[in-house]
Structures are given as structure tokens and as C-alpha cells.
Amino acid sequence: MTELTRLTRELRDAGETALVPFLTAGYPDLETSRRLIAETAAAGCRILEIGVPFSDPVADGPAIQLASSKALAAGMTLGKALDLAAEARREHDLRVVLMGYLNPVLAYGPEKFAKACAAAGVAGVIVPDLPLEEAAGLRAVLAAGGVSLVDLVAPTSGDDRLAAYGASATGFLYLVSTTGVTGAGLGADIQSYVERVRRHTEVPLFVGFGISSPAAAAEVGAVADGAVVGSALLRLVDEAGDPDAAVAAVGAFLRETRAALAD
Amino acid sequence: MSILKTGGPGRFGGYGGQFVPETLVPCLLELEAARLAAEADPSFATELAHLQADYAGRPTPLYRARRLEAAWGPRSRIYLKREDLNHTGSHKLNNCLGQILLARRMGKQRIVAETGAGQHGVATATVCALMGLGCTVYMGATDVVRQAPNVARMRLLGAEILTVTAGSATLKDATSEAIRDWVTNVKDTHYIIGSTVGPHPYPTLVRDFQSVIGREARAQILEKEDSLPDRIIACVGGGSNAMGIFTGFLDDPVALFGVEAAGSDQGHSEALGRGTPGVLHGSYSYLVQDGDGQVIPAHSVAAGLDYPGVGPEHSHLRDSGRAVYLGVDDGEALDSCGECSRLEGIIPALESSHALAYCKKQLAEEGPGAEPLIIVNLSGRGDKDMAGLEAAAADGGATS
Ligand SMILES: Cc1ncc(COP(=O)(O)O)c(C=O)c1O
Secondary structure (H helix, E strand, C coil), X not given: CCHHHHHHHHXXXXXXXXXXXXXXXXXXXXXXXXXXXXXXXXXXXXXXXXXXXXXXXXXXXXHHHHHHHHHHHCCCCHHHHHHHHHHHHHHCCCEEEEEECHHHHHHHCHHHHHHHHHHHCEEEEECCCCCHHHHHHHHHXXXXXXXXXXXXXXXXXXXXXXXXXXXXXXXXXXXXXXXXXXXXXXXXXXXXXXHHHHCCCCCCEEEECCCCCHHXXXXXXXXXXXXXXXXXXXXXXXXXXXXXXXXXXXXXXXXXXXXXXXX | CCCCCCCCCXXXXXXXXXXXXXXXXXHHHHHHHHHHHHXXXXXXXXHHHXXXXXXXXXXXXXXXXXXHHHHHCCCCEEEEEEHHHCHHHECHHHHHHXXXXXXXXXXXXXXXXXXXXXXXXXXXHHHHHHHCCEEEEEEEHHHHHHXXXXXXXXXXXXXXXXXXXXXXXXXXXXXXXXXXXXXXXXXXXXXXXXXXXXXXXXXXXXXXXXXXXXXXXXXXXXXXXXXXCCEEEEECCCCHHHHHHHCCCCCCXXXXXXXXXXXXXXXXXXXXXXXXXXXXXXXXXXXXXXXXXXXXXXXXXXXXXXXXXXXXXXXXXXXXXXXXXXXXXXXXXXXXXXXXXXXXXXXXXXXHHHHHHHHHHHHHHHCCCCCCEEEEEECEECHHHHXXXXXXXXHHCXXX
16 A cells, blocks of 8 residues: 555545645745745645646646746756655655656656655656556556556546546545636536546545635535645735745635635 | 557557546547548548538649759759648648548537647638537737738638737647647537647547548659659648658658758757657657756747647657658748749748758759659648748848
């Protein structure tokens, strides 16, 4: 059992819906990025998604596109994101899941990447442009180092595909809430969607894409084991103007959302 | 060891694949099923052939350009495959006619497309008008300005044009935005991609619909010369006009040359010539990228070549050596555009002018004694480029 599988089951068995913040590495700059990570831990989050910026993020809406291009302009790379992940793991009670597109991983070297993830204590990796048919190779090299490849499933995935994803899943399954990019609204009928996926797998189910408020997180929390919040946090950072305000706004949002999930 | 598969459907050697969000995979499987069903259904081929003949005006002529021969290689024979005479002014319509019939079979109500030069956008808007389907075209802000006549044509045809300002505001960014639209509206929308790029089955699908170019050209040259050509030259953006003509000659002793845009000191689009393999827009293929795997914005005076990626089958043909890929820069393309206009009374698109420029360059290297039989794929006409051509002429007389 991978570390991520153990932790997510532990949280589920404790009856807790995990709140998983997503932050783009190096956005708005490296130092503020560190402070935002610390704030997620201070707000009580146990799992953190760190986004690795890519020049052409086709699965992402405006908020993550903007954060990615600013982070790249400020010099963020996959290597530096791995350093940030190692630091988050070392200095806080956080398990880190890296989320990034395939091409930077190919350029870095998949085996070297898998080793670096294991060394950094990265618990899982999400690659939004690597569907089931293409994933076996990366899944195997990551697994060799005890790192989970976390798959995304979508409302368009049929039962045959859900069964195949369910069978290979470790850690958790990431349910894309809607047919759309990150930051659009929450999809309709989350409950029946989550129930449909649950028929195919034992692993905890986390829902993401489009959770933009504590109320939306609570709606997801009623049926899923975790809620991922990304674009909403990045929009707060963008609107804040300065690092102190950004950290305060993100902290307040996470605390309010955790409270909504606990209700 | 590579983590990528090297075989299976949609693979050209190790290139190709389906590197897209899960949301789109079921729809790619549906498209592949529709493609195979259409292939097995004779009524599909009949309807397509009818549209190609009576609507598009095919076959397009294979024209012997004697004044270019006199200027560039006195003993050469140069034939132009006149895709500029295809309805809408380029080869792009061949693909759109096929894909709109597939979209109709799948019951899709709405079409999205990306465009660079605007030729694919115009062809898509045209087939949507013909079939009464809604049409949204994404186009980079840079291209909206430099290909303004095509923007006006698309609007007249009833399409909605959405301007993309992200990134380099050219074809790459328009493609990303079209994919995002498709992810969002996948239930009722078909994405008509404009070249042999993207996830499987698109590279195969688009090649097959463009292969009419090569089939016609092969029959025409045999008829006119009673011989196969020594070489074929085509420009390569995503690579659809090149694959379309190459496909007719792959099994023949005919040299195949693909011409990429070497651009200027502002950058280039030579994925095959100067790139390395990587994943962009759903397939693994050569790509202009930096050492961290970030895509480098391309540059070319020809909007339709201004793309950092290339179709995966070209990557395979490059590695196997079956085709050879070279670069021609902005200035050489502009010069050839001017020469072809003045000597033949044919104004070629700036994209196609890259193929002409390489034809000239190769003949110059071989010297006046060479006697090659050449087909240049004249992929489109240059009306759309008039503003840029006039500016270039005023700038430094490249076309004078
Ligand atoms: C006339 C013409 N030729 C060539 C191209 C390049 O596309 P491809 O390489 O797919 O043929 C374009 C693209 O817009 C075009 O308009």
C-alpha cells in the first residue's frame, strides 16, 4: 500500500472530508509560494497539490493559465517544483501530490523524475494529459519508488473505463466534476456521479475542477472523500495585490471551507 | 527505457498517441468508430466524391510552370499541383468536407476549429454553412490582423470568430483554446482540427481526407509524362498538405521533401529540423521546446506554418529517412511568392511559397545541367496575404 493510499483511507475512516488545496509552484513568486504552502498546513490541510506550470495547459481555465505563465516567467521549473515539494513535506505535516503536464516530465526524464519524487517524499503525481491508455509506463516507474500515479476520471468516462481506472488506482481517484476546464462551475448531479464511480473502486474519491466556494465544497463533501480547490485560491492571490494579503485571503478561505466541510 | 508506447493504433513508429484529458478520450473513441464505419460504408465515399467534384471543383489541375523552369532550372520540369484552385482557395477544404460528413454521422450540432492563416477557418465555416451547423473558430490576435481578409470571409459565412490573446497569440494558442472549448462542449460539439496533428485518430483521419491530392497527382503525372516524378516538394506546418501528396508516392522511388519555416531572427517553426520529440496538443512528435519541456513560440511570416509542433507521421518519416525536411526563411519565401506571381500569373500563399523557394534553391544547387521532374504542392492561393506582401515590399523590396 502506498503512503497516499494509507493516508487517504485513514482520513476517510476518521470520517473527515479532506480539503486539498492546489497551488501553482512559484506563483506569484517563489517566496510567496512558500508562505502560501505554509498557510495550507496552518489551516489544517494534510494533503497539498502543487501544480507544475506548463506553457500550454489545455485542461486549465484562465486562473491556472495566468498563474502558470507568471510562474514560468519568474523562472519556475519542474526541478524547482520538486524542491518546493520536498520542503513542504519536510517542514509541514503535508503530503504532496504534484500535478503537471506530461511534456516537462518527458524533458526531465521519467525515471529521473520518479526517483526525484521518491527522494522528495512526493506521495502522488497527477498528469492531466495522460489518460488510461498511455499511463502504464509512467505508473510503473513511479510505483517502483512508492509513488502513486493518481488518475483523473470524467463525467464522460463510461463504466468500462471507470472499471479499468478503478482497478489500477492507488492513493485516490480524482473525479473531474464537470466536462470543462479548471475554474469553470461545479458539474451538475455530483451525487449520482460519485456513486457511479464508487461502484467501480475501493479507493477514496476526491472531486475537483470548479469548487469555488465553501458551499460548493460542502456539496461535494456530502458524497466524496475529498474536495480539491485550485482556481478559487489562485484568483484570491491574483486579486490580493501583495503577499501578506494573499496569504491572509487564502488562509481565511481554507479555514472557512474546512468548517463548511466539518458541518 | 521509454515510458511511452511504441506500437498500437495511432502510432507512427513511436510517435502519435492520445495525450489528452480523460474527458475527451470517449469522444476520440467515438470518432475512431465513426471513421471506421464510414470507411466501410460505400455511401460515405460516394457522397464525399460528389462534393469533391461538384462543390470543391476537383480534380485540381497539375500545371506545368514553364516560365519558372526557364528561370530556375532550364532543363527541369516543374509541375504545380493546384490546390489553390480548390474551392475556398486551399487544400484545407479536402479535410473539412470529410470531417463534416463524419460530424453529421455522429449527430453533432456544433463545430469548433482553430485557424492560423484563416484558410482552415474559412474551409470549416464553409462546410458548416453547407450543412447548417453552428461554427466557432479560434484565431490568435496576431493572425486576426495579418490574415484580415479571411476573418471577413469567415464572418460572411456565418461563423463566430473568437480572438485568442494568450501566449504568442498565434496558431498554437488558438489550438489550445479550441481544445478547451471542445472539452467543455464535448457532448454536442465536433472539433475539426485543421492539420495532421492532435490525438489519434486525427493525424490518420486528416491524412486520409487529404490523400486525394496525392492520388490525383500520381495519375496526372503518369498521364502527362508517362513517368513518376523524381521528387515532391510540399510545405509543412502541421503537415496536412504534405502528407496528402506524400501518401500517393510513399511506395514509389520518389524523393519526398517537406519544407518548414526557418522564419527570421525572431524565431522559426522548424520542429523537424531543429526540434526534439515531445508532447503538445495530444500527440508525441517533434516540437520546438526548451530544455525544461516548455514550448517555444514559433515564428514565420506564413501564419499557417507558424506552429511549434508537427504531425507525428512526419516525425516517423523523418526518423526513417523516407522523407527529408528542410527550412526556408521568410525572405526566401517572400521572394518566391513574387517570382511565381510575375512569371506564372499565380499568386501563391506564403505557406506554399516555402515549397516553391525550396524548389528554386535545390535547382540552383544542382546547377543548370540537372533534369529533374518535380511536383510542387501549391497548397493555397495568396490573396489572404496581400497586406503582408505589400508591407514587405515597402520594407525592403523582398517581392520586387
Ligand atoms: C495554404 C496553406 N498551406 C499550408 C498550410 C499549412 O498547413 P499544413 O502543413 O497542414 O498543410 C496552411 C495552413 O494554414 C495553408 O493555409
